[in-house]
Amino acid sequence: MNNPYLPIKTRIEKVIMETEDRNIKSFELSFINKEDEEKFQYLPGPFAEISIPGKGEAPFGIASSPTEKGVLKFSINRTGLFTEAIHSLEEGDIIGVRGPLGNNYPIEKFENKNVVIVSGGFAFTTLRSLTKYMIHEDNRSRFNNITVIYGARNPGLLLYKDELKEWGKRDDIDLNVTVDAKAPGWDGRVGFVPTVTKEVAPASEDSYVIVCGPPIMIKFTIPVLEELGFPPERIILSLEMRMKCGIGICGRCNIGEKYVCKDGPVFTLAQLNELPGEY
């Protein structure tokens, strides 16, 4: 019997300081045992519990794409005791991972459709996974236009800057990176995510939109999407909640009868509209 509570062993291969405020670091992990790597099958969307002996466990969205073989990536905002502990880790350190947990973005539904990715702040992690997956040469032809709208308060807070540059050069992805206000050295777009979404989103027919960001961004983006004609079945969100077991039984992450860790974290707006607003 597989024990769902035992972490698998990974090694930190690379630590990347993502933001100028030095609060978000990315960690690239490798699997120590080959069989763990083979078992760790996922599509973009799920999370995993990162485990540090002496500190505990906490859930983080998986930022790597399954197309990046052997690499497991997490981007982690330093905000409490546990994330502080993760930030103090170095390349070569051994840590545990329990997962993948939760569901993935409904990628099969995106096939032959336009896909719009709307994200703000450091919520971009699992959407980086999704974008990376969809634009991979093995997958790109399965989807029509791919539009990415990604915003941060200022240029220094953008994640994955090198990758954004690369994506910006491609002609098979419409990348729109925006910051909230003008900043020295920034010659890109300025404006809030909902406004930019209104400007650049394709027609809602035959399109799916995936939204992930801070609550305030989501609050103002949803009406824009509705105005553009996206029905709630084609607006997809990924939720965050305090989670522990990750397998739907420890009792803290439910919204109504659904557990964010097991039935989510990915939900359509139509599904969320059926649930009580306790999130």
Place this chain on the structure above:
Amino acid sequence: MKEKTIKKNELANFVAGLLSDYQVFAPAKEEESLVLKEMQAEGDIDLDIGVGPVNTKKSIKEFFFPQKERFFSYDLTKPGEMEEPVLSDKKRVIFGVRPCDVNSISVFDAIFTSDQYPDPYYIKRRERTTIVAIGCNKPETTCFCVDTGGGPFSADGSDLLLVDLGDEYLVQVLTEKGETLVNGSSGFSEPKSGVLQKRDGIVEEAQKAIKSDIKIKKVKGWLDNNFDAPFWDTVHEKCIGCGTCTYLCPTCHCFDILDETKGEKGERIRIWDSCMYPQFTLHASGGNPRKSGKERMRQRVMHKFKYFVDNNEMVACTGCGRCVKYCPVNLDIREVLKQIQVS
């Protein structure tokens, strides 16, 4: 289903006979309460105590889902190494379990034996356990098992069920595990004529003694549509959030997973937690979807009588009445449910 009888004065012999092959637990008095205690030697627990009208203070859940479970231990100086505990596979009999606690096993099975994530700790403990239940001739005033789908003689979840007939017990043999116990003892006889009728009379009388009248389906129907009802604004007011109800509840199963360390040594543990505590759902960001007693009380009621029913087709309450009996502010869940059903 097979039925046997055993004379009351044979019962102690029967239980003592189990000691060679099993660990045996039975209700015993500890201070003012009954607890399930391990029998160390023949006769060291007076079995008559456990068949009286009073249930044990704590439910049997800790036999399968201990308050603290060690997943693994580690040494901080040896990164990546972890040592898993060896779980006992010694067979055990829990004697004198009441139907409400026995029925709670179906709730736990639904959670911990799912196809997707079977819980190895729970399953191992379930496998090594045989349960001898005792029906309740004289239910307590706090009992409401008949309203939650059980009853004072509901056998669902037990291996043997004993019914007190005065000078003897009628023994219902419900599973192979139960049959093994009965076959290993010479104290059992075939029921004499009239015994089953006598049992039926006792069952009927006990059921009638439970005066509670909660319509669980009606409650569910209201809960389905009233997440935002003003009812929730005040029903929690008396609650002090101590969590006693959740710890004593035979079906509550919320837990936390955390690390405990002492010097270089540490362990990852699972430990009971409670939806009645504000930290239970507190986000690292400071946000909390269940920020006040209102949301937490609503969660407890909704989970037991709506969400769990939606997901598992049974209520997560067996009507044992412990939360009624031990609540320090007398917040009576039966009263809450009755208010709901007249809403």
